[in-house]
Structures are given as structure tokens and as C-alpha cells.
Amino acid sequence: MPNLSDDELLDALGVDKEIAKTRTQSPREERIIGGFEEIQRFVEQYGRAPQHGEVNDVIERLYAVRLDRLREQEECRVLLASLDYQGLLNGAENESLDPVELIDDDDLLAELEGAADPSGITELRHVRSRAEIRAAEEIAKREKCEDFSRFRPLFEQAESELNSGVRQTRPFGKDASVNPGNFFILGGQLVYVAEKGDEFKAPNGQPDARLRVIYSNGTESNLLLRSLQRALYKDEAGRRLTEPDAGPLFSSTWDEDDIESGTIYVLRSLSNHPFVSEHRELIHKIGVTGGKIETRIANAAHDATYLLADVEVVASYKLAGINRMKLEGIFQRIFAPAQLDLTIHDRFGRPVRPKEWFLVPLHVIDEAVRRIQDGSITNVTYDRKTASLVGPAQ
Incomplete structure (x- = not known):
């Protein structure tokens, strides 16, 4: 077979020489096309153009800013016109941007996070853009x-x-x-x-x-x-x-911190403190004692733990075989979102922040005790918005 030139081989194969020739692109043009193709893949996957907004993933927000930049730059619209099968470049024409900054992900991320904030994402400048995108997802101020x-x-x-x-x-x-x-x-x-x-x-x-x-x-x-x-x-x-284990709370095997019989008590303060007076029906103290409740609260008016005021017992629950530390820890965990943030001064003038006081309705405390008894308290917590216990076990 005679030696044929490249053109003769293409003719023999019926290939258009103009199509066969590969167009070379500058690194910048390749970068622009690559960035646009990422946006196109996003649209193919989610059926919509990327959108701005803090509720959206940082990657989507980056794509949205990048698309705005591409629409604003005439050079980019011309370069990408033949590739834009989704019509993404349609939009109002704005004043051209500096071509050097056109598709710089450093600047796009800075725009997302606030370029004026020295503690924001702009500290990641000069890191390769892919790494920076991943880091941006995980960085929160x-x-x-x-x-x-x-x-x-x-x-x-x-x-x-x-x-x-x-x-x-x-x-x-x-x-x-x-x-x-x-x-x-x-x-x-x-x-x-x-x-x-x-x-x-x-x-x-x-x-x-x-x-x-x-x-x-x-x-x-x-x-x-x-x-x-x-x-x-x-x-x-x-x-x-791990969560405090509710299982051993009611056991026949005694540990050093266990008490043979005991009482969970719920108190309501009679304090004349303005905040306590306003929310008296919601503010409760939850405790555990192995003795009499009356003895425990006898000196309440002189004890900062009880807000330096008398208290009334609004509920009590008799239990047996209680691990006091575990039980108190469970109440602390469940009602942590509603813990009372109140500082008072004791009789010596020292500031005291009493623990075990919560802004929780009484019926919710009652439900928590029932869940502790039946073992369904695992991973349950208190939701302040709905004033209810929520979690996998509910």
C-alpha cells in the first residue's frame, strides 16, 4: 500500500479535515470552559440553575456567583455560546469585569464569605481552588x-x-x-x-x-x-x-452512689424576683433525695440553691434502686436547652448561679420520669420551640 499523507488518509476515510483538526485553547479559556461545565453538570443533576442564599451549600453559591461573572463578560459569552445548550448565559449585560479576575475561585469564595472579614475564607488565598472549595464547606466563623x-x-x-x-x-x-x-x-x-x-x-x-x-x-x-x-x-x-445509660437506674445491684429508695422531687419557687414571678408556672427545680423532701427544703429561704426563697413541692416520684449521679445527669442532659440562666447573690453578696432549675412545663417533666422508668429516654431531649420531648425514641 502506497504511503499516504495525513490529508490523503482523511480523504480516504471520508473525514472532514476541518472537523478533524483540534482547536487549541489557552489555559485561561480551558479554565473558563471547565468552570462552565461544572455549572452545567449541576443543572443536569438538580434541574435548575445554581442560586444565591445562605441556606444553600457553599458550592452552589460559588456556582451562582461564577455564572453571574460569565454572563457579565462578553468574551466568555462568545467563547461558551456553542456549549450553552441549557441557555444559562441568557441574562442582562453588565459592565465587563477585569478578565484576570473573571473566573478566580479565590475571589468568588471571598465574595461569598465577605472579603472585608480578615477571619473569613479569604485567609485561604493562594491555596488551590479545589482544596479551598472543600475547606469553605467546613469553615464557620x-x-x-x-x-x-x-x-x-x-x-x-x-x-x-x-x-x-x-x-x-x-x-x-x-x-x-x-x-x-x-x-x-x-x-x-x-x-x-x-x-x-x-x-x-x-x-x-x-x-x-x-x-x-x-x-x-x-x-x-x-x-x-x-x-x-x-x-x-x-x-x-x-x-x-455516649449518652448517660438509663439502664442501671433501677437495679437490684447496689453501687456506692445508689440509694435503696428515693424520691425525684419537682419544686416551684416562691421568690419575688421579677423574672421568677413572671414565669413562676414554668420554672421548676428537679432533684433527687434519699430522705424526706421536707428536710431537704427546710432552709430554702436561706440557701442560694433554692433562689433564697421558700419553695413548694409540685410533684414527687417514689423510686427504688436509684443511681443518683446517673439520674441527675439524665435530667441535666434532657432539659439542657431550657436551663434557667439566672444569677443571684447569696447572703454574703457573692454571685451564685443555681443549677437544676429549668423553664419546662410540669407535664413534660412528668413525661420524662415515665420515659426514664420504661427506658425510652435514650437520645431524647427537650425542644424549647414546641415545649415537648423529641428524639428517636419518641
């Missing part, structure tokens, strides 16, 4: 927790329960759930999930939610549930704190 006094006793209780064996630590992974009232260890710090917003679907179709997370160093952050999960997965020392 930490702030001082203004009401940390409300959470400090919970951290102290959790640490005490770890030391006593009431709680244990487990590697994060086997159980990746995240719910209000959960404790984790992340980056060497104790982490408490105080609130969980409404669930929504992330761009990848997985459920997500915004969390209020409190850290043991007195800071807090508003981050996504899946971001917290990712951080715990990446941290080799990341741990979940």
Missing part, C-alpha cells in the same frame, strides 16, 4: 458565646460523667448522627450541639441542617451538620460521648 454561663454547667457535668464512667467516648463513624444535646470531642475540645435548624437538601441530595455548636473554650459557631461530620471523620482523635 467562631464567635464568643455570649450566654456561655448557661452551657458551662453542662460541660462540667459531661466531664464529671466521663470521669465517673457514666459516659464513655466512642470513635466517630459507626454512629454518624448529630442531634441537639450530643457531645463530641473535636480538636481536643469538648463540643456541644445546642440547636439544630430545619433540614434541607444539599446539592448532592443528602439532608443537611444548620447547627448551633458550643465549644468548651466559650466560643460558638453556626455551621452545617455535614461540615461537623466531616471534621469529626478527619480528626483521628474525634470522638462521640
Whole structure:
């Protein structure tokens, strides 16, 4: 067979020489096309263009800003016109942007997080954009927790329960759930999930939610549930704190802290403190005693623990074989979101923040006791918005 030139071979095969020639593109053009194709794949997957808004995943928001930039730049519209089978580039023409900054993900992420904020995502400049996108998902600005006094006793209780064996630590992974009232260890710090917003679907179709997370160093952050999960997965020392075990509360085997018979009591304060007076029907103290309730509260008017005022007993529950520490720990965990944040001064003028007082209706406390007795209290917590117990066991 005679040697044929490339053109002659193409002719023999019936291939259009113009089509066969590959068009070369500059690195910048390839970057623009690649960025546009990512947006197209998003649209194919979710059936809509990416949208702005804090409720949306940071990747979707980045795509939305990028698409705006592409629409604004005439050069990009010309380059991408033949590829735009979804009609994404249709939009009002704006003043052209600096071509150098056109598709820079550094700038897009800075625009999302606030370029003027020195503690925001702009600190990640000069990192490769892919890594920066992933980091942006997981970075949430930490702030001082203004009401940390409300959470400090919970951290102290959790640490005490770890030391006593009431709680244990487990590697994060086997159980990746995240719910209000959960404790984790992340980056060497104790982490408490105080609130969980409404669930929504992330761009990848997985459920997500915004969390209020409190850290043991007195800071807090508003981050996504899946971001917290990712951080715990990446941290080799990341741990979940198990919930206090309700099982041994009513046992025939006695431990040192057990009492043969006892009483859970619920008190209502008769204090004339303005806040207490206004919410008297909701403010309750929950305690456990192995003796008589009357003896326990006899000196209430002179004890800061009882708000330096007389109290009335509004409910009591007789139990047998109680582990007092575990039982009190369970009440602390369940009603943590409603713990009373009130500071009074004792008879020596020293500020005191009494524990075990909660803004909870009496009927909810009654339900909690029933759940403790039947063992269905696991992973249940109190929802302030609905004034009810919520959780997997409900």
C-alpha cells in the first residue's frame, strides 16, 4: 500500500479535515470552559440553575456567583455560546469585569464569605481552588458565646460523667448522627450541639441542617451538620460521648452512689424576683433525695440553691434502686436547652448561679420520669420551640 499523507488518509476515510483538526485553547479559556461545565453538570443533576442564599451549600453559591461573572463578560459569552445548550448565559449585560479576575475561585469564595472579614475564607488565598472549595464547606466563623454561663454547667457535668464512667467516648463513624444535646470531642475540645435548624437538601441530595455548636473554650459557631461530620471523620482523635445509660437506674445491684429508695422531687419557687414571678408556672427545680423532701427544703429561704426563697413541692416520684449521679445527669442532659440562666447573690453578696432549675412545663417533666422508668429516654431531649420531648425514641 502506497504511503499516504495525513490529508490523503482523511480523504480516504471520508473525514472532514476541518472537523478533524483540534482547536487549541489557552489555559485561561480551558479554565473558563471547565468552570462552565461544572455549572452545567449541576443543572443536569438538580434541574435548575445554581442560586444565591445562605441556606444553600457553599458550592452552589460559588456556582451562582461564577455564572453571574460569565454572563457579565462578553468574551466568555462568545467563547461558551456553542456549549450553552441549557441557555444559562441568557441574562442582562453588565459592565465587563477585569478578565484576570473573571473566573478566580479565590475571589468568588471571598465574595461569598465577605472579603472585608480578615477571619473569613479569604485567609485561604493562594491555596488551590479545589482544596479551598472543600475547606469553605467546613469553615464557620467562631464567635464568643455570649450566654456561655448557661452551657458551662453542662460541660462540667459531661466531664464529671466521663470521669465517673457514666459516659464513655466512642470513635466517630459507626454512629454518624448529630442531634441537639450530643457531645463530641473535636480538636481536643469538648463540643456541644445546642440547636439544630430545619433540614434541607444539599446539592448532592443528602439532608443537611444548620447547627448551633458550643465549644468548651466559650466560643460558638453556626455551621452545617455535614461540615461537623466531616471534621469529626478527619480528626483521628474525634470522638462521640455516649449518652448517660438509663439502664442501671433501677437495679437490684447496689453501687456506692445508689440509694435503696428515693424520691425525684419537682419544686416551684416562691421568690419575688421579677423574672421568677413572671414565669413562676414554668420554672421548676428537679432533684433527687434519699430522705424526706421536707428536710431537704427546710432552709430554702436561706440557701442560694433554692433562689433564697421558700419553695413548694409540685410533684414527687417514689423510686427504688436509684443511681443518683446517673439520674441527675439524665435530667441535666434532657432539659439542657431550657436551663434557667439566672444569677443571684447569696447572703454574703457573692454571685451564685443555681443549677437544676429549668423553664419546662410540669407535664413534660412528668413525661420524662415515665420515659426514664420504661427506658425510652435514650437520645431524647427537650425542644424549647414546641415545649415537648423529641428524639428517636419518641
